[in-house]
Amino acid sequence: MTEATNPSAWVIWGGFVLAFVFGAIANKSNFCTMGAISDVVNMSHWGRMRMWFLAMAVAIVGTTLLHTQGLIDLTKTIYTRPNVPWLSMLVGGGLFGVGMTIAGGCVNKNLVRVGAGSLRSVVVLVFVAISAYMTLKGLFGQWRASFLDPVALDLSAWGLAGQTLPQLVTKLTGMSGHAGAWLTAAVVSIGLLLFVLKDKRFRANNLQMVSGVVLGLLVVAAWYLTGHVGHGENPDTMEIVYFATNTRTLESFSFVAPTAFGLELLMLWTDKSLLLTFGIASAMGVVLGSMAYALSAGQFRWEGFASVEDLRTQLFGAVLMGFGGVTALGCTVGQGLSGVSTLAMGSFLVLGSITAGAVATMQYQNR
Secondary structure, three states: OOOOOOHHHHHHHHHHHHHHHHHHHHHHHOOOHHHHHHHHHHHOOOHHHHHHHHHHHHHHHHHHHHHHOOOOOHHHOOOOOOEEOHHHHHHHHHHHHHHHHHOOOOHHHHHHHHHOOEHHHHHHHHHHHHHHHHHHHOHHHHHHHHHHOOOOEEHHHHOOOOOEHHHHHHHHHOOOHHHHHHHHHHHHHHHHHHHHHOOHHHHHOHHHHHHHHHHHHHHHHHHHHHHHHOEEEOOOOOOEEEOOOOOOOOOOOOOHHHHHHHHHHHHOOOOOOOOOOHHHHHHHHHHHHHHHHHHHOOOOOOEOOOOHHHHHHHHHHHHHHHHHHHHOOOOOOHHHHHHHHOOEHHHHHHHHHHHHHHHHHHHHHHO
């Protein structure tokens, strides 16, 4: 198989290109989930929150279209499985929300900051990666697997093949799977769009409007890349597989676990069992896309820690983000955009717990 026809190469390089655009847009538009929540809590300003909701709505519609047209199979994602580890999602999401608040931004925001010259964010991401890896395979992982993950809800016991809202609607109403998917997607996305577009100031903000749409489309494109372009027969084993993804199934953007896998790859580069993947390439793409925009706009600035106290706080937040992101199966992008685009109930649960953790931390800081 030549490099040009190798599905792994298409997935890796395609993920890099998509994430490059994601990083550039996130930098230019100041896209930041923690910042959006902070704007609402501290200033009652909903501009960045509306941009995030707009990206969600676009991602939901686009992902539903791909699934109902048979271009991808969302039932294979890690988000839609019938087993719902609700305690892990609540605890992991809440701790991630606390961590991103005291660290001044989520993992995606820190990737963007690295591209803009933040050495502080380099250190934060290293500790996120270490904590995430410990939660995947190390000491934190033993705690997660022993105490949190076993507390789960098995929806298959109630006749549900997965945990998505469309599957629940289909079960309750008896309508077809495609009809249930479009009904649910329409209700959620139209509700989001009505909230987003009712604000005149936001409608007049072309940067945030366009950025929200494009970010949502990039999530959809990532699903298509890993779930369609990267789905095929492995010439070595003759099995149908998803190429170049860490989860061995289709993926869209998520940045906590990929930082851990990226650090592992760098440390064990000569280990031929470790390969570059979509997740690692997408994390690199966000950094370089942000850097390209920062350099072109004259905004690249070297930045370090303000004080030892700042260092201590940032590192504590990084550890919480690494543990929380893996435990909750995703971050503000991994669950808040990619997971939500599948309409998985667990993704909405994680999104709520991340928001609650962030809001509680902000209110505590304010007091």
